[in-house]
Amino acid sequence: MEKHLIALQLSHLLGEEYDREWVYNLLETPKQSDHGDIAFPCFQLSKILRKSPAAIAEELASRLKHETIEKVQTAGGYLNIFLNQTFIAEHTLKQILSEKSSYGSNTNGKNKTVVLDMSAPNIAKPFSMGHLRSTVIGNALANLAEKSGYTTVKINYIGDYGTQFGKLLAAYKRWGKEELVKADPLTELTRIYVQFHNEAKEDPRLIGEGREWFKKLENQDEEAVKLWKWFKEESLEEFENIYRLLGVSFDLTRGEAYYNDKMEETIQLLIEKDLLTESEGAQVVRLDEEGMPPCLIKKSNGTSIYATRDLTAAVDRYQNYQFDEALYVVGHEQSLHFQQVKHVLSKMGFTWADSVKHISFGMMLQGGKKMSTRQGKTVLLKQALEEAVAQAQSNIEAKNPSLNNKEETTKQVGVGAVIFHDLKHDRRNDVEFSLDDMLTFEGNTAPYLQYAYVRTCSILNKGTFELKNAAASLNDEDAWPLIKQLRLFPETVKQAYSSYDPSKLAKYLLDTAKSFNQYYASKRILAEDHLNQRLTLIFCFSIVLKEGLSLLGIETPEEM
Missing domain, CATH: 3.40.50.620 (HUPs)
Structure with a gap:
């Protein structure tokens, strides 16, 4: 969200010939925190404006101001922007507390x-x-x-x-x-x-x-x-x-x-449009101009083909x-x-x-x-799901034999593992079937994310967190990486759908869970000072994690 705002600000400063989208595409996320939260490289502008990148960065730094920005620094032709952590943390937590599971929604598809x-x-x-x-x-x-x-x-x-x-x-x-x-x-x-x-x-x-x-x-x-x-x-x-x-x-x-019984109407329309041509006894639509082989509509023996059915x-x-x-x-x-x-x-x-x-x-x-059914080389999904659930049950029996709702939880964990193993890969890539990888309950897996959610439930219960007492004000530098991740959720939802690639959301959830676990390891969460602020942050993380997994079709148990 802040990247869009900063892109708009920089676009105004640079002039109307540099539109927001052009600027936005140049913005980077620095790998090191001491280089800020957002960086703008000025090297392309240097060729256009005939000034050094460092000079352009200095000039922009002196003029770039916004309530979301804490400070701006320059280094080696880069404009390094540090966001106002307190302002953004409060704004983000208030939004999540207000919208709850609706957080991350957008209206891009309204009336569509x-x-x-x-x-x-x-x-x-x-x-x-x-x-x-x-x-x-x-x-x-x-x-x-x-x-x-x-x-x-x-x-x-x-x-x-x-x-x-x-x-x-x-x-x-x-x-x-x-x-x-x-x-x-x-x-x-x-x-x-x-x-x-x-x-x-x-x-x-x-x-x-x-x-x-x-x-x-x-x-x-x-x-x-x-x-x-x-x-x-x-x-x-x-x-x-x-x-x-x-x-x-x-x-x-x-x-x-x-x-x-509906294909004949399609064939008649093709005839009316003078699109059907005979080829070796078959009926086809030629696609020479498109640089493609002809689309087969009817075989030489008169039987239909799936292209005819798909058109219909x-x-x-x-x-x-x-x-x-x-x-x-x-x-x-x-x-x-x-x-x-x-x-x-x-x-x-x-x-x-x-x-x-x-x-x-x-x-x-x-x-x-x-895999090929006709060659007898395939793995049955039913078998994989049953084995995943059995493995989940074995793990839970070993670690928490007195767990309530054991049967339901093992199903959620086992099935979630299979679904996430698929969705964490870019959809365009091939995926190697591996029960071992699928059923690993540590690392980049659904059980890792589900356990992070279970941990939030445990913390909130121990801290007796109540929503009516939630405190959105948070001044905690250690929480900043997690706040930034929570802030990215709405944009991630948009990107995952616009690219038709759920792996963008899966990878986001893994990064966000890692930020949570790092915060958890750095803090005595249940210490008395500022307890409500920390619990509010964890509650907001739990909302985003649960909703994100739900969008992937994965359930979240409250105990494991």
Whole structure:
């Protein structure tokens, strides 16, 4: 917040040709505290103004004044700005005490709607660690959007259609047993799906069988539809158990198959716009001008493809929600697909096509390699969550066997560990699946943050803190690093959403918790002198930490 104010002040001093954004982008945060809280390098100005950086810094230092500034110094062409700690501490604590869990909210999305396409597992396949990424990134972005004033619509676009279901139907007809599927649906269906791909390497005729069964499904063949519906019901029940454990819910769960009878309207519009071209018997939209391969709309055998369904779904969503943003939280391997969809929508004349955004993310790797259901190389999310909760229970039993609400706490800690392990990484990077890293209860993990929150609860209880007695005035130099972190929370929320990257918030929370732990180690918190001021600071930290974790989809136990 102060950086924006100082950027505005410096912009006024320098003249209208140096706008606030230009100045803001030059501001730095010094690594050493004796260099101030904010630094402005004058080297770029030196070339423009034909003065030495030191001379420019001296001139600005003599004129820069604001109630948030304690003093200004110059050093080596830098303007070093020291903020008024007492003023800012009081202002920050009063704001948090007044707004509580609303602290950090903004109105950037007021009267706007964002639709999020997220999670989207495939039926008849176990919920793998690969789908965890879309689920937790999408959920965190939805929470950040709501914190920014948007109306959100979370859509779980289930993969319940496509050629893979023809392969599954063919596999079931060859090797499936009804009693085994009923006993453990997803395990058995995955087994025969993997078997299909393994045997197809030796017997290519199987691929033809898969295509035939998908053709039957598209033509509403009674047996194909009956089996497909059965597979879908069993899958959705299993998925729902996992969503409950993750604490994730949706405004709409809808499969690709929903658009089967609506795609013809999309195809007719493409024909009307003279966009469809025949290519080797298939129907495509050419994207030569965009430097892309053609977007396939209908295969040569007449069956549809997911691009057709995605085009139809996008139009349907805009008609229903009039969205300002449509975010597709899908792995980066689908980047070309979403670029094609966006360009085709634009060619169709939809002015809102630019609002469609692909929020790509890296892969979940195992041993440095991509997980694959068809090759039988995947880690089941359910298994990972169960092991995380079991590890949490083991740790708690060893350290605090008499803990109240033990079952609920172990779930919060174990599930939180899995979610945070994903979200602490920049979403664009690949993430190596590692239960050991995920379940480490020290370091850059959710349990580390949860324990910091538990510590605040203990301190506030021992100090008998009461909100009505909160004291926002604080003159404590040791508290300054923590105050500065608390001050950054609203800006961090904005940045995390505007960049569609929850890792910015995750990293902020780790830095803020470290500042708290350093303050805790430097002070006798429960000493009588100025006790209420210290407890107020810790209470405000607890509000920010709990709200920040909640935005990431992580719960905070009060005991561990």
